[in-house]
Amino acid sequence: MDKTTAAAIPFTAAEGINIETAVAAKPFQDWLAAVDSTRFTVRGVHFQSLDMFGPVKVGFIKFKADVVDAVGKPISGIIFMRGGAVGMLVVLTCKGKKFAVLTVQPRIASGRFDFVEIPAGMLDGSGNFGGVAAKELKEELDMEIPAEDLINLTAFAGYPGGTFVSPGGTDETLRLFAYEKEVTEEELADINGRCTGLVEENEQITLKTAELDTLWRIDDAKTVTAYTLYKQWLAAQK
Numbered sequence: 001m002d003k004t005t006a007a008a009i010p011f012t013a014a015e016g017i018n019i020e021t022a023v024a025a026k027p028f029q030d031w032l033a034a035v036d037s038t039r040f041t042v043r044g045v046h047f048q049s050l051d052m053f054g055p056v057k058v059g060f061i062k063f064k065a066d067v068v069d070a071v072g073k074p075i076s077g078i079i080f081m082r083g084g085a086v087g088m089l090v091v092l093t094c095k096g097k098k099f100a101v102l103t104v105q106p107r108i109a110s111g112r113f114d115f116v117e118i119p120a121g122m123l124d125g126s127g128n129f130g131g132v133a134a135k136e137l138k139e140e141l142d143m144e145i146p147a148e149d150l151i152n153l154t155a156f157a158g159y160p161g162g163t164f165v166s167p168g169g170t171d172e173t174l175r176l177f178a179y180e181k182e183v184t185e186e187e188l189a190d191i192n193g194r195c196t197g198l199v200e201e202n203e204q205i206t207l208k209t210a211e212l213d214t215l216w217r218i219d220d221a222k223t224v225t226a227y228t229l230y231k232q233w234l235a236a237q238k
Contacts, residue, residue, distance in 0.1 A: 004035040004042055013047035022047045025058040027083035031171050040075065041068050080170045084123040084162055086133045089153070089178040089226040090141065091212060094188045098212040101191060102223075103140055105205045116208070117220040123175075133177045140196050140205055151178040153229040156236075163225065176226045178233070 006023055013019045022028060035042060044066040053059040065077030090101040100118070107115035121136035134147045153176040154162050162173030194207045215227035 004032050004037045004040070006032055009042050010044045011047070012044070014049065017047050017050045019047065021058060022050050022061055022063070025061060025081075027058075027081050027171060028061060030083070031079075031081065039070055041070075042066070042077075043068065076168075078169065082122070082170060082172050084173045084175065085120055085165075086123060086136060087118050087120040087174055087176045087222040087226055088133050088137055088150075089118050089176065089223075089230055090137065090143070091178060091180045091230065092183045092188060092191075092209065093180065094183050094185055099188060099209045100212050100215055100227075101141060102208050102210055102218075103196075103205050104208055115220070116218055116223075118223045118226055120174075120222060133175075137179070141191075141207065142194070142196055145179055149179060151180070151230075151233060152176075153178055153226060153233060156233050157229050165221065174222055174225075176222065176229060178226065178230045 006029075011019050011023060013022065032042075042065055045063055046066075047061065047063045049060075049062040051059040051061075059082075061079075061081040063079055063081065065079065067075040067077040069075055092099045092101065102116050103119050104114050104116050106113045107117075119136055119140040121132065121139075123132055131147045133150055134145050137143045137145050152160070154160065154174070157163075160175075162175040165172040165174055188209060191207050191209055196205045196207060212227070215223055218224065
């Protein structure tokens with residue numbers, strides 16, 4: 001596959017957007033590298049919005065790419081770019097029964113104040129996926145977990161780069177990890193209702209536990225996917 005490079009693409013942007021900042025952002029560079037220039041031609045990119053996380057870190061990019069295939073047929077190119085993320089399935093075994101740790105927090109895109117899901121977070125661009133997962137577990141669950149103790153579920157499934165969340169409109173990929181731990185009844189009870197999250201990131205997170213085999217009923221794609229991959233991983237260990 002031949003990669004697409006920024007040098008051959010004309011860029012435009014809405015007022016107030018720094019084109020160099022948008023183009024240099026790691027998610028955008030990763031997207032360019034992934035575009036197969038033998039199948040697609042990117043004739044131009046117009047940046048519509050750019051959200052910064054602080055003074056220097058690029059958060060989200062919204063752009064419209066003018067793209068055609070090898071015979072000149074237009075391809076839909078409206079993209080909401082947010083880069084990669086990680087999700088963590090924490091499995092606690094208490095008296096032979098498996099439970100999962102879930103977060104309950106406001107997710108305004110869903111319209112809900114108490115959205116239930118597995119812990120998750122955005123990648124930081126370092127490429128240290130396991131380290132980011134361990135960091136999120138510390139922030140959201142207050143659990144110190146060495147990155148090497150995490151089970152890489154997406155790599156087990158054959159896609160170490162992660163699974164695409166909604167490729168019709170976003171570049172986001174999700175890497176899923178699992179962690180197993182034996183706990184007492186007291187430790188399990190202590191997790192329910194615990195408040196966590198980073199105040200500086202406006203997080204309002206409450207923890208709860210649920211029986212592992214009820215996760216397929218949760219209306220969150222990463223939770224259901226992590227549960228499914230974990231069950232497959234368990235079966236492969238037998």
